[in-house]
Amino acid sequence: MKWIFLCLVVMVFPAKAIKQYTESSCILLKQQVTDYKRRLGKNSPLYAKTKASFDIHCQSPIVAKRNGKISLGNHQTKQNTNPALTQTKQAPTLLSEKSIQVKANQSDPLSQLAYMFMPIFLLLFFGLMALYYFKKKLPEIKGWIGENHVRKGLKKYLDETKYTIINDVTLPLEDGGTTQIDHIVVSTFGVFVIETKNMSGWIFGNERQAKWTQTIHRSKYPFQNPLRQNYKHTKTLAHLLDMPHEKFHSVVVFTPNAELKTKMPNNVGYLKEMLVYIKSFDQEALDNKNKLEILDLVKSIKLDQGRKTNKEHVKYLKEEHKGNAAI
Structure with a gap:
């Protein structure tokens, strides 16, 4: 039984260690996934990789801390006519394909390993459960096999x-x-x-x-x-x-x-x-x-x-x- 609990621990800790992106990064990543799906299709390796990155790192996005200061006064609400400053305050655009790929590749190595080996952990867990149950029931199974052998012989002869x-x-x-x-x-x-x-x-x-x-x-x-x-x-x-x-x-x-x-x-x-x-x-x-x-x-x-x-x-x-x- 202790092996079963050990297996659970091995499964749970890697899952908890998966790095999560911020809300804004996840929004951009989701848009990129949609764009790849539309232009390249579901069978595209780039779409599959970006979708996997979104599924792993955007389950619980990190909420960005907001500035608590509130602007008061009409002079603070006026638009800045300086073109240079206006350019820096524009809304962020979609990340390029290259930047998304770099960000996905820079994820935590432990998270990558956890994602890759999760099916193996699950198979190992259920295998240990089946082995424990079989070992517990083995005397009963052997008894039934022996009784069935004698039952058939008595009925036949x-x-x-x-x-x-x-x-x-x-x-x-x-x-x-x-x-x-x-x-x-x-x-x-x-x-x-x-x-x-x-x-x-x-x-x-x-x-x-x-x-x-x-x-x-x-x-x-x-x-x-x-x-x-x-x-x-x-x-x-x-x-x-x-x-x-x-x-x-x-x-x-x-x-x-x-x-x-x-x-x-x-x-x-x-x-x-x-x-x-x-x-x-x-x-x-x-x-x-x-x-x-x-x-x-x-x-x-x-x-x-x-x-x-x-x-x-x-x-x-x-x-x-x-x-x-x-x-």
Whole structure:
């Protein structure tokens, strides 16, 4: 964020440093611009240069100080008959093309640089803003990409007559917080609760560890054991649906970017392996009536999807785990 403010400072100060001409000079310069436009046209380099000089240096013209003396008496109002003095008191004429060009070229070098580099400053500012926003939203974007990968695979390879998929389910907790489930697959063989991990690098961990490790280029990053994370999901769902916990099956899916370096339990792996795991349950644990009741209950209990629900869930996780939870 500090880079954004620094960029603003760099943009504002050159803009403030632009030298401004006096009112009389700006009037003459404007007349010269009009004359060039009439005689030479808008495509003339001389017109373009003079117009640019007017736009830069005549935004806030300097007001000339006026003499406060007021002439009194008829003898002071009489015209001077001396031709030499009359000539010096004539109204100023238009500046010549050469004098305008010299005056434009004699402007403050800092002002010229500010005018030239202003588009670059603007691009840099908006680029930094976009980078800051992207960095802030990167975990959310990665999570969505991983969930979308699993969502498509479940829909493609699971028979819809046997399995019903519910994606992105946020459930209320007894302590006033929320828990978020990536995918729920309801079937007569049980309810499969799926946690998706879109991670890269090497993954180390076992079922009993509280923290697993992600290794990227010799840098290690601990993260919550996804089996423990998903256990909370299955317990919450069983409690809300008032069903035995053994009818719920935990499944953790890693995307192909991750390389699992330790032997994982049967319910942890890549999408194709977990599809095989889900289909390995062939004994009916629920009848069709129970299945429909579960679907209706889940749809009635889950919170509405949207930015407000996601924001409150992230806030709860940060407070619960002091910002170190895997979202």
